[in-house]
Ligand SMILES: Nc1ncnc2c1ncn2[C@@H]1O[C@H](COP(=O)(O)OP(=O)(O)O)[C@@H](O)[C@H]1O
């Protein structure tokens with residue numbers, strides 16, 4: 001009976017299905033976890049008000065959102081410095097986000113559930129996301145215009161939203177001006193300075209030439225001053241309004257509107273409002289620049305840097321890998337030498353990535369970059385241009401890292417093409433190279449895409465080598481902007497993988513950073529998925545086009 | 552006889568032109584392709600009357616050919632003449648070297664590293680193994696159809712256009728015309744004319760084999776080598792391909808390898824029996840199948856072999 005079942009092959013089917021099931025559970029579990037943890041961060045959670053009484057001490061008033069709750073053995077809590085009655089074995093504790101880091105210096109804190117009073121959800125609880133010092137939690141009192149209260153009570157709420165929107169609008173304008181206009185002028189002024197230096201180096205710094213450059217510089221300066229004036233005017237307008245609110249501790253504070261990013265009244269907001277708020281926060285996360293040592297604001301530069309780096313890497317690695325594979329498989333006489341090369345290539349794939357980083361830093365950045373600087377960027381010295389970590393070197397290092405994958409996949413594809421197709425082409429009078437480029441390479445294109453897919457997945461997730469060759473915690477400029485030559489491959493850049501590491505481990509505020517780590521991780525995974533799906537779509541189209549018996 | 556030799560000499564003059572530079576050749580090539588229209592009835596009776604080998608115009612002259620794959624002596628001392636505008640069939644048991652001999656004729660064996668060749672093969676009097684020979688050019692003159700249909704994973708149209716594109720022909724009208732002409736000659740046009748852009752891989756085996764033949768004749772070769780072209784086909788497809796071969800011999804020299812005695816008798820003008828890498832007997836198909844000179848040949852033909 002059992003023997004028959006065994007013979008029927010059913011156990012193997014179960015084994016295979018089980019393996020697939022485990023894979024699926026792991027993948028969905030992983031993505032599900034980071035999705036839930038990361039995405040819930042942007043939801044405007046209810047704000048609770050309660051009293052907290054440590055036995056033998058004055059009760060204090062708390063206002064904040066519950067971030068996490070857990071039930072732990074009493075000993076754990078005692079070790080953390082809380083007083084818990086001797087006979088109690090387990091304790092429920094809550095992590096509250098209280099905000100107001102500027103006032104209380106503790107924006108996250110654990111509280112013992114037993115010591116808490118009743119939880120209420122006050123209607124006029126106000127949560128402000130601020131440019132500095134993190135969130136503010138309090139009760140709205142009034143809206144001030146030029147220091148005068150203009151609205152109180154319900155009226156104040158209506159005014160609040162409108163005026164926050166106005167201030168945000170103005171700030172966006174100021175940021176635009178700073179980033180693009182002023183940034184552009186600074187860039188051009190630097191170019192003028194370099195031009196002057198170049199002339200001096202070549203000994204062509206005639207008074208006329210210098211005068212001309214100085215004139216350019218002065219013109220730029222005048223332009224800058226004009227823009228600066230405009231910017232100051234906008235800033236002044238931004239400073240017009242302020243919010244007066246009372247904290248849970250009873251302090252009345254005035255917060256300038258120019259400091260506010262977003263305002264919410266979570267206990268009263270309807271579901272629609274909350275969804276609006278969510279979308280708004282999420283958009284900021286994806287499309288904005290980071291603030292507050294990366295623990296707040298968006299991750300746009302990191303997304304941009306990651307994608308751009310992967311694209312540049314693909315542009316480098318694909319032709320090199322494909323050509324190398326074609327040579328190895330089609331042209332080189334197969335023998336001990338090609339075997340040796342294959343062994344080397346395969347071993348290259350096994351080298352730890354940090355070693356590539358070290359190589360990239362030593363060879364690409366210092367040696368090649370230094371040589372390029374000496375040749376072409378003398379005017380900028382002693383400031384290095386290519387002689388320091390940057391996007392191009394990072395892409396090149398990753399290209400080297402992923403080269404074996406592309407070579408192996410391409411060779412695999414080439415070797416699968418039936419001999420009859422080659423013979424068919426040659427028999428029609430095609431030369432070897434015509435056969436390769438017109439027939440073999442198109443047929444092997446899906447395999448090349450497979451190699452590229454694997455390379456992209458590997459490169460997008462790599463962090464260690466990048467820290468050495470170009471990724472930084474905070475890049476002042478994107479590697480692409482409106483200033484000629486638009487693509488600045490010499491610039492250092494931000495990267496999602498490193499961003500996760502930086503926010504998660506280097507952040508001064510671990511609790512505030514935690515959800516961002518998940519959200520960033522989710523973004524990274526999604527980007528890799530999108531890049532891969534694009535490549536897979538291309539591959540499938542190629543497959544469809546070059547469908548042959550061998551597939 | 553006079554009727555028969557006329558087109559042959561025509562052809563020879565054309566092939567002499569073929570050795571001239573590209574431009575002259577392509578213009579010349581279109582002439583025989585148009586010719587069959589008004590030539591059709593005249594030489595029909597003549598071409599069936601293959602008589603004496605010595606009276607034929609030589610296309611290939613093979614002298615003392617030896618082929619070794621490493622230590623395996625695949626062809627030993629083969630000497631024969633393959634006549635113009637005839638169908639010459641190679642028969643013999645598997646592994647006797649028929650394919651090897653065929654592949655020598657358009658230097659396909661160059662692809663095999665271990666193949667070593669000695670002796671000479673003259674095509675229209677010129678040694679095809681001499682250093683001066685441009686091998687792709689030789690293969691344009693000597694086309695080949697393989698045992699298993701091997702269309703490229705491209706559209707039907709592109710398969711037929713492939714050889715022309717390789718030669719650098721860009722004009723769409725020229726290619727269109729050549730594709731239609733070749734597909735018509737290969738008796739495939741009516742079946743595929745509405746779906747020229749469809750992948751060639753979607754055709755049936757017999758259609759694929761005719762497509763491959765169309766692909767070979769699109770570049771107007773002088774010789775077509777066919778290595779067991781019908782072995783993967785059903786009887787109807789086989790009949791179509793055979794009919795096709797009969798028509799093609801009006802313009803081309805055909806050399807065919809086959810395992811099918813009836814086929815060799817039906818389509819072959821001349822027939823060569825090979826055994827263990829040696830050419831045992833070579834004569835007109837009639838003689839070979841009715842009064843073979845050697846006992847080995849008779850045994851093989853009558854099925855009393857080995
Ligand atoms: N590519 C090759 N490499 C080595 N030996 C080969 C190769 N092709 C054919 N041979 C050998 O040459 C001999 C003749 O083969 P082939 O010409 O294919 O015979 P046939 O077509 O008559 O069946 C056989 O012994 C075969 O093993």
Ligand SMILES: [Mg+2]
Nearest residue numbers: 649650651778
């Ligand atoms: Mg064979």
